[in-house]
Amino acid sequence: xxxxxxxxxxxxxxxxxxxxxxxxxxxxxxxxxxxxxxxxxxxxxxxxxxxxxxxxxxxxxxxxxxxxxxxxxxxxxxxxxxxxxxxxxxxxxxxxxxxxxxxxxxxxxxxxxxxxxxxxxxxxxxxxxxxxxxxxxxxxxxxxxxxxxxxxxxxxxxxxxxxxxxxxxxxxxxxxxxxxxxxxxxxxxxxxxxxxxxxxxxxxxxxxxxxxxxxxxxxxxxxxxxxxxxxxxxxxxxxxxxxxxxxxxxxxxxxxxxxxxxxxxxxxxxxxxxxxxxxxxxxxxxxxxxxxxxxxxxxx
Numbered sequence: 001x002x003x004x005x006x007x008x009x010x011x012x013x014x015x016x017x018x019x020x021x022x023x024x025x026x027x028x029x030x031x032x033x034x035x036x037x038x039x040x041x042x043x044x045x046x047x048x049x050x051x052x053x054x055x056x057x058x059x060x061x062x063x064x065x066x067x068x069x070x071x072x073x074x075x076x077x078x079x080x081x082x083x084x085x086x087x088x089x090x091x092x093x094x095x096x097x098x099x100x101x102x103x104x105x106x107x108x109x110x111x112x113x114x115x116x117x118x119x120x121x122x123x124x125x126x127x128x129x130x131x132x133x134x135x136x137x138x139x140x141x142x143x144x145x146x147x148x149x150x151x152x153x154x155x156x157x158x159x160x161x162x163x164x165x166x167x168x169x170x171x172x173x174x175x176x177x178x179x180x181x182x183x184x185x186x187x188x189x190x191x192x193x194x195x196x197x198x199x200x201x202x203x204x205x206x207x208x209x210x211x212x213x214x215x216x217x218x219x220x221x222x223x224x225x226x227x228x229x230x231x232x233x234x235x236x237x238x239x240x241x242x243x244x245x246x247x248x249x250x251x252x253x254x255x256x257x258x259x260x261x262x263x264x265x266x267x268x269x270x271x272x273x274x275x276x277x278x279x280x281x282x283x284x285x286x287x288x289x290x291x292x293x294x295x296x297x298x299x300x
Contacts, residue, residue: 037087037110044091045111046083049075053117054298055082055144057108059126059151060224061187061216062209063090066125070283073291079298082120084111086131088220090212099223101231105135112143121298123148125283126255127228130157137236147240148297150247150290151280154259155234155266163234165258172229179222187213196251196279205284237266244270245297247290249278 034042046064048071056067064083074081085092086104097103108131112120122144124132129152136147156163158172167175178186191210195201201209244267248260257274264272273293278285 032114034091035111035114037107041087041093041095041107043087043093043107043111044085045115046071047080047115048072048082049078049080051078051080052298053080053082053120054294055084055108055112055117055120055122057084057122057124057128057131058086058089059124059128060228061089061213061221062125063092063212063215065090065212066209067283069287070291070294074295074298077295079295082111082115082117084108086128086224088217088224090215094217094220096219099220100227101131101134102138104131105138108135109139109142117143119143119145121146121148121294123150123294124152125150126153126280127157127224129153130228130231130233133233133236133240134231136242137233137239140239141242145242146297146300147242147244148247148294149244149260149263151249151252151255151282152246152260152263153228153255154262155237156232157228157255160232163262165256165262176222176226176229179218179225183218183221184214190254193253194279194281194284196249196253196275196277196281196285200277200279200285201281205281209281234266237263238268240267243297243300245293246270246272247275247282247293248272249275249280249282249285251277251279252282254280 031047035045036042054074058064058066063085067083071081088094088099122132129149154166157166159166159168187210191206246260246263248257250257264270275282275286283290
């Protein structure tokens with residue numbers, strides 16, 4: 001009898017667990033955290049909130065974690081916010097192959113298609129600004145209705161004939177070489193250059209940025225900045241017909257404010273928002289203003 005009672009109790013327990021599994025409502029929204037963009041390559045995506053979409057692309061060699069203080073702000077304001085880590089960065093896959101702007105743009109296109117995103121505000125920081133500009137011109141503004149550029153690398157990161165702005169040929173060569181010989185030192189110095197003035201960013205913030213930067217694939221780090229060296233978007237800017245907002249720190253040591261002014265002149269109808277207290281880290285140094293201006297632009 002004792003054996004029969006135990007058997008009945010066991011099956012009763014199993015049945016109760018099955019019924020619980022059948023009736024429990026899922027807590028997640030069912031969104032994928034990893035999206036396959038080609039065979040054996042998945043990108044990590046942060047996808048939060050409901051409403052009008054805002055899509056954010058990180059800088060070099062950061063990843064989608066950099067927008068920590070934008071995600072929840074935008075969700076609370078009624079937006080759906082999506083942060084994409086480019087291949088080779090953060091939690092995204094890092095295969096051997098191309099890390100150029102066609103590849104990055106193609107990957108973003110697949111993500112937006114799979115998520116069925118339309119009429120989004122697309123934002124890109126630093127190298128991510130070049131990615132978003134390339135995406136908009138290559139795909140003629142598909143899936144998006146507005147473009148925001150943060151700490152932009154300009155239409156060209158490097159000085160060229162007729163364009164005396166940005167880094168010199170030797171400066172670019174030295175930086176690329178350092179990614180292959182002393183990446184840790186490069187990242188440390190790069191992070192310190194984010195602040196617009198002494199003490200503009202706390203040591204904790206600098207440590208956080210450094211940890212994000214060091215998480216990138218070393219190979220992708222080198223390949224992406226090499227691709228940026230070779231990219232000249234000046235002939236493409238006249239093709240942009242959507243509203244464009246340019247956010248830039250006046251004291252930016254990594255991408256001079258003059259590069260933002262050049263973009264503003266070249267993109268018809270764009271407007272430039274000056275961050276008087278910021279350097280390259282405007283999304284942290286003047287976080288409240290950055291978030292409010294991004295919200296305002298996305299709603300406009």
